[in-house]
Amino acid sequence: MKLLDRTLFFLLILTLSCARQTSFHSRYVTGETGIRGTVLDAKTSEPLPARIVLRDSARVHSSYYKIYPGHFTAEDGTFFLNAEPGYYRLEIYHGIDYCSEKRAVEIRADQTLEITARLEPWVRLRQLGWVNGDGHAHLYTDVEKNEQMLTTVRQICRAQGVDFISTNQGWAGYSDDDWQSGYAPFSDAHFQLYYGAEMPKYRTGHTWWLGLTSTRGYFKASMDTMYENHYYQSERNEHWDFQRIGFPNIPDVYLVPRFKIADHAVACLPHPTSWWQQKRGEIEKYTTNVCAYLSYSLLAGGIWDGLVIMGYNADHYFYQNLWFHILNEGHRLTPLAELDGGYGENNKFPYGLYRVYYQVGDDPS
Known part of the structure; x- marks a missing residue:
């Protein structure tokens, strides 16, 4: 891809x-x-x-x-x-x-x-070979095969002039096995629903995808459940280290290139400098999912293809400062925007709030 x-x-x-x-x-x-x-x-x-x-x-x-x-x-x-x-x-x-x-x-x-x-049309971007959308759009639901959710997503995106969404977990209740048939009724020449995922999802960074067709049975193994269960969601353990809260997962620097090759997919780094103080019970914890292996990726020749520089905030100083530093060091990494959300009336990041335009020529697929 x-x-x-x-x-x-x-x-x-x-x-x-x-x-x-x-x-x-x-x-x-x-x-x-x-x-x-x-x-x-x-x-x-x-x-x-x-x-x-x-x-x-x-x-x-x-x-x-x-x-x-x-x-x-x-x-x-x-x-x-x-x-x-x-x-x-x-x-x-x-x-x-x-x-x-x-x-x-x-x-x-x-x-x-x-x-x-x-x-009145201002610029017909689709006719000029440009499409826009978001690759980091979570569709969590307790309903299996939630067609009402997909109907709402399509309605909003069409009204906002958004051309595609790559869904992330929970995929509106669909899976590797049935997303293609499930998404087909909601996809046409006006709007496309694609499959995606936020995986691996580690304390050392996350990855979302464009062009992913399957998680190939590795989704659960690519979630940092040790960190999630024993630190982030826990009301204990005010601090963590790799000795106390181990890292049993397949390192993302191994997993990401294999998925890129298998699906000809594009690997993108979300919220690269993200950190916050998380309240759990009586404890307030420092939490982060920064892209810890970015330097290794650049020196190794580019494990990831794109870096988010707009998300959560429109003018995100820390994301953009990191990207300009990468450019100043002589590396090329495509800048991206992300929602990390979109669905639901309480969501802070509506579809179309941030969008990326891709030049795809005559074939938007």
């Missing part, structure tokens, strides 16, 4: 607008108090899924995420929002490749405000 050998850039996406005019039509009809709308592509008149933000002077109405404003339309670009009569600001977004729409609107009692918004 030569994905990261091609040009790549990363962006923080919150809201973007452009100077081109959009087409906006509205009318009132007798009915339920609220606003009903349809979003279309201004050039093709095809339905365009979008993020809809309705706000007054005090608050934002009807947001899916608690920290990120907006409701997501259906895939046919339609939506309905209940709201009290009054004056509002309506905002409509679809990624960075379309102009956004912002309008002052009035909602009247016992009337439905019907709107049609046609968003």
Whole structure:
């Protein structure tokens, strides 16, 4: 898989607008108090899924995420929002490749405000051979084969203009054996669900993947359960060392190259300088999963293909400082962004918040 050998850039996406005019039509009809709308592509008149933000002077109405404003339309670009009569600001977004729409609107009692918004394309990145997505997207669930979860993921990603997601554990209740058939109904020319994993996941660093097709039975063995059970999750053991809490796993410098060769996959280093103080009972513990073997990887010729420099924070000084130091030493390592999340209304990192654009030409697969 030569994905990261091609040009790549990363962006923080919150809201973007452009100077081109959009087409906006509205009318009132007798009915339920609220606003009903349809979003279309201004050039093709095809339905365009979008993020809809309705706000007054005090608050934002009807947001899916608690920290990120907006409701997501259906895939046919339609939506309905209940709201009290009054004056509002309506905002409509679809990624960075379309102009956004912002309008002052009035909602009247016992009337439905019907709107049609046609968003003007800004840059058609897909047609230019660029796709964007996230490779570190956990889909934890207690439901086996959670189709509702995948439906929600697809709806949000399409509205946000995200082209693909590589799922990590718990994979929406799917596994090595059934993910391809399970993800197929949610993947098409507009959006792709791929399999991935955060593995190995050690105290000495983590790895996530692009192009992984199977964990090949090594997933449990590549989790640092000794550290997890006897230190990180424990209310005892204020400190650890390798003598007291051993490291029985296959070292990642052995495991990662084998998976790269087996699947022609791309190995990526997440949160490379991450550490925090973790409260467990009465003890506050220093916790870290920094990429301890990065120096060895660079000197050995590149075990990992990419390094996250944007994640948790948009402008992450420590990640970026590390990456620039690597460049100054004469090494080449592709910069990446990651969510390490995405799903669920309480998640702090919504799909599309950070995204990486990959140049893949005519074949987005």
